[in-house]
Amino acid sequence: xxxxxxxxxxxxxxxVGEHPQWHxxxxxxxxxxxxSTAIAALIVVAFALxxxxxxxxxxxxxxxxxxxxxxxxxxxxxxxxxxxxxxxxVVPLAITLFFFILIANWLAVLxxxxxxxxxxxxxxxxxxxxxxxxxxxLVWITGIRVKGRHYFKHFVEPYPVLLPLNLVEELTKPITxxxxxxxxxxxxxxxxSVLALMPAAIQWLPTSAWKLFDLFIxxxxxxxxxxxxxxxxAFAAAPQEEExxx
Amino acid sequence: xxxxxxxxxxGGGNLFLIPNATFFVELVIFLIVLAVVWRYAVPPVKRGMDxxxxxxRRQIEESQQASKRLAEAEDRYSKALAEAxxxxxxxxxxxxxxxxxxxxxxxxxxxxxxxxxxxRGEEQLAHQREQIVREMRSExxxxxxxxxxxxxxxxVADDARRAGTVDRFLDELHGMAASDSSSGDTGGPSNxxxxxxxxxxxxxxxxxxxR
Numbered sequence: 001x002x003x004x005x006x007x008x009x010x011x012x013x014x015x016v017g018e019h020p021q022w023h024x025x026x027x028x029x030x031x032x033x034x035x036s037t038a039i040a041a042l043i044v045v046a047f048a049l050x051x052x053x054x055x056x057x058x059x060x061x062x063x064x065x066x067x068x069x070x071x072x073x074x075x076x077x078x079x080x081x082x083x084x085x086x087x088x089x090v091v092p093l094a095i096t097l098f099f100f101i102l103i104a105n106w107l108a109v110l111x112x113x114x115x116x117x118x119x120x121x122x123x124x125x126x127x128x129x130x131x132x133x134x135x136x137x138l139v140w141i142t143g144i145r146v147k148g149r150h151y152f153k154h155f156v157e158p159y160p161v162l163l164p165l166n167l168v169e170e171l172t173k174p175i176t177x178x179x180x181x182x183x184x185x186x187x188x189x190x191x192x193s194v195l196a197l198m199p200a201a202i203q204w205l206p207t208s209a210w211k212l213f214d215l216f217i218x219x220x221x222x223x224x225x226x227x228x229x230x231x232x233x234a235f236a237a238a239p240q241e242e243e244x245x246x
Numbered sequence: 247x248x249x250x251x252x253x254x255x256x257g258g259g260n261l262f263l264i265p266n267a268t269f270f271v272e273l274v275i276f277l278i279v280l281a282v283v284w285r286y287a288v289p290p291v292k293r294g295m296d297x298x299x300x301x302x303r304r305q306i307e308e309s310q311q312a313s314k315r316l317a318e319a320e321d322r323y324s325k326a327l328a329e330a331x332x333x334x335x336x337x338x339x340x341x342x343x344x345x346x347x348x349x350x351x352x353x354x355x356x357x358x359x360x361x362x363x364x365x366r367g368e369e370q371l372a373h374q375r376e377q378i379v380r381e382m383r384s385e386x387x388x389x390x391x392x393x394x395x396x397x398x399x400x401x402v403a404d405d406a407r408r409a410g411t412v413d414r415f416l417d418e419l420h421g422m423a424a425s426d427s428s429s430g431d432t433g434g435p436s437n438x439x440x441x442x443x444x445x446x447x448x449x450x451x452x453x454x455x456x457r
Contacts, residue, residue, distance in 0.1 A: 018262070027266070027267035028266045028267055028268075029266070029267050029268045029271060030266070030268040033268050033272065034268060034271050034272070034275075037271075037272055037275050037276075038275060041275045041276075041278060041279045044279050044282075044283065045278070045279060045282045045283075047287070048279075048282045048283045048286050048287035049282070049286055049287075051286075051287045051290065051291055052286035052287055052290050055287075055290035055291045055293070055294045056294050057293065057294040057295075057296070057297025057298050057300075057301065058297075058298070058301075060294060060298075064291060064294065067287065067291050068291055068294075068295055071288070071291060071292065071295070072295070089284075091288070092280070092283060092284035092288045093280065093284075095283060095288060096279055096280045096283040096284065099283070100276065100279050100280075121272070124262075124268065124272075125262065125263055125264075125265050126265045126266065126268035126269045126271075126272045127268075127272040127276070129265045129269055130265075130269050130270075130272040130273035130276055131272075131273075131276055134273060134276065134277075179263075
């Protein structure tokens with residue numbers, strides 16, 4: 001199976017992590033990622049603006065109900081893990097991450113023929129790194145702002161000897177956060193490419209089955225990213241020392 | 247197509263785990279989305295949720311108040327019902343007593359009426375009897391004298407003797423009538439005696455005419 005896959009990849013049918021690129025001012029920009037990110041962003045922004053216009057305290061629309069459900073869950077998580085007052089901005093951040101990643105992941109259901117231009121942007125490390133690094137920098141700032149010098153204490157706990165390990169752990173957080181999402185979604189697209197090698201007469205069945213499963217993966221990964229964001233904020237800024245569990 | 251894949255064209259593996267300048271574009275796009283959601287979507291939805299929560303809270307409160315008022319009203323109702331029942335029983339009792347009183351009174355009145363009517367009847371009867379007796383006393387006297395004169399054929403000139411004879415006769419007659427009335431009903435004998443007296447008169451007149 002593996003050798004077949006490699007053979008197919010060398011045959012030029014399965015390309016992994018290759019992008020059409022733009023070169024502007026000496027910078028290399030992945031064109032497909034930017035386009036699909038922009039599409040996902042437009043969808044989320046349209047959704048947000050629609051809600052801003054129609055949100056009501058009376059009978060909510062279905063979209064509003066979805067948004068409210070996510071908001072409630074996020075608020076509950078933030079409240080139970082670190083307290084909304086400690087870092088109120090975590091709520092909109094986690095909500096945005098969830099919806100943006102969800103829509104971005106779900107771009108994977110577009111037909112295979114479009115994949116050359118619109119593939120899920122989360123299958124490119126550039127987006128996942130951007131989000132993860134942004135989140136982690138906010139986490140560190142929040143931790144230092146909330147706890148002051150005491151924030152650094154956790155690097156030498158429970159023993160000072162563990163300082164390097166703790167530092168590595170902290171630095172791997174953005175990397176694991178981004179690569180987990182990236183790997184899952186990229187694997188989904190690779191899977192579709194591999195399935196595309198099958199004869200057209202039968203490939204529709206596994207492809208559609210896989211895309212349905214991919215929807216579930218997309219939802220799960222969006223959920224994990226948002227939840228881990230909240231938890232990282234909790235580790236960094238929770239009033240009492242939380243037990244770090246990975 | 248292969249012209250796009252510069253990294254791939256560079257031979258070896260491509261470094262798709264290393265971010266390039268796309269990172270900054272992606273970051274900007276994400277920040278825009280974050281700003282829009284944060285600024286425009288979250289506040290109105292949260293406001294809506296709060297409003298609805300407040301509304302639900304108010305409705306629960308109102309429904310609690312309403313059920314309390316309902317319980318109070320039911321309490322008042324049952325109390326009023328009990329009072330009304332007591333009142334009705336009292337009224338019924340009074341009415342029954344009144345009816346009894348009225349019945350007694352009316353019976354009493356009726357009895358009095360009956361007694362009065364009977365008394366008056368008796369008085370009338372006695373009165374009539376007396377009148378008849380008086381009439382007969384004068385009439386019978388003359389008749390008897392006339393009759394006796396004819397039969398005896400002598401004129402009874404002596405007034406005093408005549409009066410004595412008549413009176414004696416009448417007294418006898420009266421005594422007869424009295425014994426009759428005590429044995430029979432009150433009206434009978436006096437009426438019959440009056441009738442017989444009338445007959446007697448008629449007969450006497452007839453006899454006189456015949457002569």
